[in-house]
Amino acid sequence: MPFFAPVLPPGYRSQPASVDDVDAIHALVLDCEGAVNGQVQTDAGSIAAVFARPGLIPNLDTVLVRHRSGRLAAWAWVDRRSEVDVHPNHRGRGLGAALLDWVGERALQAGSERVVQTVPDSEAGTVDLVRSRGYAPMVTAWLMEFTMLDEPFVPEAPPGIVVRPLRAGDEPATHLLVQDAFDEWQERRQAYAEWAKNTVDRPTFVPALSPLAFHNGQLVGAALSLDVPESGEGYVEQIAVRRDQRGRGIARHLLRYVFRAFHQAGQRSCTLWTHSGTGALDLYLRVGMTVRYGATVFRKELRA
Template sequence: MSAEIPSNFVAAETICGLRWRPASTEDIDNWAGLIARTAAVEHPAWYEKHGDLAHILESTTNDARTSTLIGFDETGTARAYGRIEKNPDGDKARGMGCVDPEWQRRGIGSAVIAWQETCTRERFARDAAAGHGDHQPRLRIRTEEQHHHQSSLLQARGYRAIRWFNEMHRPLSLPVPPRPLTDGLEFRPMDASLHEAVRLAHNEAFEDHWGSEPRDEESWRFTLEEPTARHDWSAVVVDSSSGEVAGYVLASHDPDAAADRGFKEGYTELLGVRRAYRGRGIGQALLAEAMRRFADAGMDVASLDVDSANPTGALALYVGMGYAPVSRSMTWEKIL
């Protein structure tokens, strides 16, 4: 059995050779260094950096004091971390974490997951007591297909893979296909005057998407204020006659990723079209508009991540626009 890290670990004794406590702003450089060292060995498609971690610690929905932990060695160097996040009304929690490659195979990863499971149970209980629904606790963790050590660890702890996702790329050296909007529709910039309307459009567009949950105002603000967000590469399609939002695309760019991956990447974070406007080529027009903006900014590749079983046919849409899958990831789940 793995060592157990108690959920109230502030004054815990040394476990697995590490001292554990919640993450704080003073830990960001140390925390980011741990993730970067792990990424240098495991080569994930993307990993959290300094700005992302600072953003995480700003969340009030997922208080770092009860949703994060970092394990430090005797020199004070961060060697492992874990965290969970959950929407108050959500029916699942999501777990993230890593262990320094030099400290793997010591039971630390299993101990971190055990802590995540305990925190998930406690978080569900708190949300239920606050009137947010009495859901059965479940924890989901996402891994990339090539990370077999993570898959083995999750399987050993009773997790099962329940969904697969494709990372897809399209070279921007190829001409962007012309996909104009039909009459009565127009592009608008993603500015503050449309943020709330786009949030509501997103909730409607993603209502039938697996794993998606409605975004409240705080979680939507958290999305829009991601450090890598590029609102100048994003766009909104509006119905000219009514002013209603028909669809939108949110883009991002991580300038540090170019050094890791060898190319500059414009990333499509979210793309949605409301039901009443589907079948009018809006998705293709939004993708083409995003690709034009990526290309004008000097990006090499347009990329995105898509659920392989997306009910709206998104995979076929992206293939039709010239995207091709380059890697896969999967979501693992355990009912607690």
């Protein structure tokens, strides 16, 4: 099947993306994040993980948009979920609308029943655009932050719980724990290879700052941390507790452990993303985190 090209404004051309473009895409995304939020979060590993999605075909499901000058102006991908990023210097020219239309048409062509797009609440124009294309709100997402001028206090672990950093060989059990814990709200389970590409195999993953919790020698909790140099702060990519061990304070303890570890490493803030479908917002508020900003996850039913 040939590449399905978007209909672009004059002065732009498109082509599929590949793993060779990860660094250029990363630079584009950092410029977008800096313009929208004043801070960056994305590392190159998260871009590379897009190409590892098992259902994504790079030659069909990704697109790079270049200006006539040769500069990268935008990119997009779609595989049930989707993302569209337009460089700040090229906004207001119709690229976002063109790529959003491409996302919907390519998803329909691939046989998808729906497509999901996350939009920062601060981008009112983009919110209006996705709504105009038939997207409806699905869940609310929040970037939570914990600021720490002083070293955070970490109380004793809950009774019977032993906590230590992740070690080589812990990865398969951690993967199973996370998938079981996330079954309640995630759309599908991730195979180990895909999960690892998003977590333990990322260059920014820090095992020493990723505590695991054990009860009677069995893994019951995990917090997986990233140190993204461009962001200047710590980041918790995933936190999970086995269902039968919830309500004991294990997640709170793991978070405080991570906060202190990042403080000792020289960071003065730590962040994580959550959304209303997880039911975890109250947990993060109880450990002293606050909402930095919000976003809305929109969904479009393609066969309605």
